[in-house]
Amino acid sequence: MNDFMNQIELSERDKAMLAGEEGRAVQIAMRIVLRIAQMQGAKKLVDITSVHVGGSIYTGQASLKVIEALAEMGARVRVPTSINAISIDRKRWQEQNIDPEFAGYADRLAQGFEQMGCKPIFSCTPYVFPETPKVGDDIVWAESNAIVYSNSVLGARTNRQGDFLDICAAIVGRAPYCGLHMEENRKGNFVINIPRLANVDSSFYTVLGYLIGKHAGTDIPVICGVEEKPTLEDLKYLSSTLATSGAVGLFHMVGVTPEAPTLEVALGGKAPTRTLDITQEELLSVFEKLSTTQEEKLDLVLLGSPHFTLGDFRELAELVEGRQSSKDCDFLITTSQYAYEQAQGAGYLERIEQFGARVSTDICLCMLNADMFPASAKTAMTNSGKFAHYGPGLIGKGVSYGSLLDCVNSAVEGRRIIGRPRWL
Structure with missing residues (x-):
C-alpha cells in the first residue's frame, strides 16, 4: 500500500478500498487499477460514470476463473456497466454447431459478469443503448470501435483498455487519470x-x-x-x-x-x-484491397461487425423488399438483443427474414469460427471493413468487401457482384 501512496494520489475512499475495508474483491480490484495506473504513469485516479467490459470472450480457464472468483467474493459494479459481445449466441448456439463444453464455459463467463451487476445485453455498440455517456464524462470502455466512438462522437473520455481493468474499474468506480482523460491530450x-x-x-x-x-x-x-x-x-x-x-x-x-x-x-x-x-x-x-478473394461463387454473406443497429436494419429492409436470397447463399447478421427487439418492433425483421436472412444475437462476427458453417462454404462477403480485415483468419475463408447494396445483390445472385462505389 505504501508503494501506491508514494506514487499515486489517493482519496480517503481509495485508501479504504485498498486496505480491504470494503471486502476482498474490492481490495483486489483496487490493487489492479492502481498497478495499471503505475504502468501508465498516472499520478491520480478519476471517478467514472460508465464501464463497457471488453473481456467477455471465453479464451480459456484462466480468465473464467478470475471473473468467477470476483463474483463469488461478492464483487458488485458501482457504475452502469454493459458487456461486449460474447463467444456464443445464448439462444441459438445449439443449432450453430457449437461445442457444448465451449458453450458452457462461455455462458458461465457471461453469468459471472451478470452476477456482479453488469447489464445482460451483449454488444460491441453500447452507444446505441438508451443511457449513453455525456460530453466530458470519464468512462472506461473497452472494444476498439466503442472506444473511438465514445471519445469522438459522444465526447466522453476513455483510454484504450486491456482486459480486467474494465471490470475492476467498474467495481471500484475509479480509473487511472492519464491519456485521453486529460484535456491537453485530446x-x-x-x-x-x-x-x-x-x-x-x-x-x-x-x-x-x-x-x-x-x-x-x-x-x-x-x-x-x-x-x-x-x-x-x-x-x-x-x-x-x-x-x-x-x-x-x-x-x-x-x-x-x-x-x-x-x-x-x-x-x-x-x-x-x-x-x-x-x-x-x-x-x-x-x-x-479490402477484398481478399476474387472468387465469383458466393457461399456466405456476413453482416454485423460492429453489431447491426436499427438504422442498419432499416436500410437492409428497404434493399431486400420484394427480393429473395439465393438458396445456396447463407445470409447471417449479428446484433444485440436490444437492436433485435427494436428491429422486430419496427417490422424490419420480418421483411429481412422473408428475404432469407437469419439473425444471431449476443455474438459478433469477430467471434465466429469455421465450425458454424458447412465445410463446403469457401467464400464470404461483408459490408464490414473490420471483418474484411480479420475474417479470413477467423473463419478460414476468402472474404470480399462491398457496400450493403453489393451484399444484397450478391446474395440474390449467389455470386460476387461489386459495383463501383456510388460516391465516386
Whole structure:
C-alpha cells in the first residue's frame, strides 16, 4: 500500500478500498487499477460514470476463473456497466454447431459478469443503448470501435483498455487519470482533407477510416471537408476501421463531433504537425484491397461487425423488399438483443427474414469460427471493413468487401457482384 501512496494520489475512499475495508474483491480490484495506473504513469485516479467490459470472450480457464472468483467474493459494479459481445449466441448456439463444453464455459463467463451487476445485453455498440455517456464524462470502455466512438462522437473520455481493468474499474468506480482523460491530450494534430464527394454512404466512411488508420500512428486525426452530416451508422463504421488498421482512440470531425466546432478548436489553437490530402484514387484502392478473394461463387454473406443497429436494419429492409436470397447463399447478421427487439418492433425483421436472412444475437462476427458453417462454404462477403480485415483468419475463408447494396445483390445472385462505389 505504501508503494501506491508514494506514487499515486489517493482519496480517503481509495485508501479504504485498498486496505480491504470494503471486502476482498474490492481490495483486489483496487490493487489492479492502481498497478495499471503505475504502468501508465498516472499520478491520480478519476471517478467514472460508465464501464463497457471488453473481456467477455471465453479464451480459456484462466480468465473464467478470475471473473468467477470476483463474483463469488461478492464483487458488485458501482457504475452502469454493459458487456461486449460474447463467444456464443445464448439462444441459438445449439443449432450453430457449437461445442457444448465451449458453450458452457462461455455462458458461465457471461453469468459471472451478470452476477456482479453488469447489464445482460451483449454488444460491441453500447452507444446505441438508451443511457449513453455525456460530453466530458470519464468512462472506461473497452472494444476498439466503442472506444473511438465514445471519445469522438459522444465526447466522453476513455483510454484504450486491456482486459480486467474494465471490470475492476467498474467495481471500484475509479480509473487511472492519464491519456485521453486529460484535456491537453485530446487536441488534434493530424489534419485530413477529404475530396468533395456526392452520395456518400457507410462504405465511404469504412474506407476513409481504414485509410486514415494506416497513416495516423499515435496522432489524433482531424477530418475536414465533410459536407453532409454522417449518420450514427456512418460514424460507427468509421470508428471501427480507424481502430482496425491503426491504433486510433480519438478523432475529430470539423462541424460534426463535439470537440471540433471549428478546425482551430479541434487543433487547440496550434498548427497541425502534418496534413494528408486524400484522393478519390486512394479511397478506391482501399475499397478494392479490402477484398481478399476474387472468387465469383458466393457461399456466405456476413453482416454485423460492429453489431447491426436499427438504422442498419432499416436500410437492409428497404434493399431486400420484394427480393429473395439465393438458396445456396447463407445470409447471417449479428446484433444485440436490444437492436433485435427494436428491429422486430419496427417490422424490419420480418421483411429481412422473408428475404432469407437469419439473425444471431449476443455474438459478433469477430467471434465466429469455421465450425458454424458447412465445410463446403469457401467464400464470404461483408459490408464490414473490420471483418474484411480479420475474417479470413477467423473463419478460414476468402472474404470480399462491398457496400450493403453489393451484399444484397450478391446474395440474390449467389455470386460476387461489386459495383463501383456510388460516391465516386
